[in-house]
Amino acid sequence: FLGNKRTPQSCPSQVDIVTLQLQEFSITEMWQEPFKAKFLLQRESFSKGGLREAFIAKALSGMATRGKYVLKKCQKDKEENVLQYSPTLEEHMRKIVQMSALARNFAQSLELQRPKDYGATFAYEKVYFSSMNGEFITLEKFIEGKFKKLINNTGEVLGDDILKAEAFVHYTYVYEQLMVTDIQGVGYTLCDPEIASTAEDEDKSKLFCCGNLSELAIRGFLNGHSCNKFCNLLKLSDDNRN
Numbered sequence: 001f002l003g004n005k006r007t008p009q010s011c012p013s014q015v016d017i018v019t020l021q022l023q024e025f026s027i028t029e030m031w032q033e034p035f036k037a038k039f040l041l042q043r044e045s046f047s048k049g050g051l052r053e054a055f056i057a058k059a060l061s062g063m064a065t066r067g068k069y070v071l072k073k074c075q076k077d078k079e080e081n082v083l084q085y086s087p088t089l090e091e092h093m094r095k096i097v098q099m100s101a102l103a104r105n106f107a108q109s110l111e112l113q114r115p116k117d118y119g120a121t122f123a124y125e126k127v128y129f130s131s132m133n134g135e136f137i138t139l140e141k142f143i144e145g146k147f148k149k150l151i152n153n154t155g156e157v158l159g160d161d162i163l164k165a166e167a168f169v170h171y172t173y174v175y176e177q178l179m180v181t182d183i184q185g186v187g188y189t190l191c192d193p194e195i196a197s198t199a200e201d202e203d204k205s206k207l208f209c210c211g212n213l214s215e216l217a218i219r220g221f222l223n224g225h226s227c228n229k230f231c232n233l234l235k236l237s238d239d240n241r242n
Contacts, residue, residue, distance in 0.1 A: 014043050017060070022128040022139060025094075025101045034130075037062025041071060049192075051078045056142065068142035073135050093129060093136040096192075100127035100140075103180045103193035106172045110234070118233045122168055122188050145186035153182045153194040155221030167230035169221055174236055181217050 018041045021034040038060040045053040057069045074082055074089055086092035104124035111121045125141045150165040151157050157166065165183045172180040182194040196217035227238050 016041050016043060018057075018132060020130040020132060020137075020139065022062075022130050023097075024126060024128055025097045027101055027105045035062065039069065039071075048075065051075065051082055057139065065141070069139055070142045071132075071137050071139050073132075073137045090131075090136045093138055096138055097127050097129045099193055099195045100124060100191075102178070102195055103172075103190070106175060106180055107168070107190070109175065110168060110171055113234070115233050118230060120164075120188050122164070122183075122185075122190050124190050124193070140191065143186040143189050143191060147184065147186055149182070149184035151181060151183040151221070153196075153217055155179070155181055155196070155217040155219070155224070157221075157224060163228045164230050166221075166225055167228060167234060167236065170225060170227070170231055170236050171234055173218065173222075179218050179221065181221070 017038065019036060019038045022037055023034045024032045026032060039057040040060055041058075042056045045055050047054045051074055052072045053075050055071045055073075057071045059066045059069055063069070074092070079089060082089060082092050086095065104126070107122050107124055111123070114121055125143070127138050127140045130137050130139060148161075149158050150162050151169060155169075169179055169181065169183060172178055177198060179196040180193050181196050182192055183190060185191045194217070196214045198215055198218060227236060231237070
């Protein structure tokens with residue numbers, strides 16, 4: 001959703017020091033206790049997506065690793081669009097964190113289950129929830145490199161380097177009748193996933209966001225997908241796509 005469209009530059013007159021109370025979401029333990037972290041935040045965004053804009057934040061203290069992070073918040077002129085699908089902006093941003101945690105869990109599960117011949121697998125960085133100056137935000141590590149989208153949130157495959165991306169999406173669907181879409185990122189490090197589901201279970205739907213096209217996304221992917229060697233290594237087949 002938010003690629004590295006240009007290299008962010010920092011200048012002392014264009015940054016602020018901010019302290020955030022960050023919250024992590026765990027699939028098994030739900031929302032964790034907030035912790036404090038301090039950042040040097042650029043005032044100007046370096047990238048914009050359909051609903052959010054992204055800012056570079058350099059960790060000063062409180063994070064396990066230093067370096068660059070990305071702070072994302074809703075664009076002011078897009079807030080009404082978000083509220084058509086989510087009751088509040090806070091719920092929208094929290095669901096983004098929840099979807100990222102779920103996609104990360106799927107990627108970690110595949111990593112543990114893959115055979116040796118499968119090779120490298122995809123991974124997601126942790127995404128945190130917070131608020132700043134009355135606005136709700138998310139924070140994650142900045143991914144260096146050329147951004148690429150492989151599969152969008154309608155299930156449509158967009159690139160040639162897709163065999164493992166398709167196998168990952170197929171795996172997530174078989175795993176729990178959920179499908180990770182919007183497969184995008186740098187190399188094997190992905191970001192900004194969407195979760196599609198055919199379930200009407202409220203406990204599951206709470207993890208999903210307004211970009212979720214559910215049945216359309218799942219059907220769109222499955223109709224165009226033919227199992228490849230990576231699906232076979234994971235013991236997935238055309239028979240368990242339905």
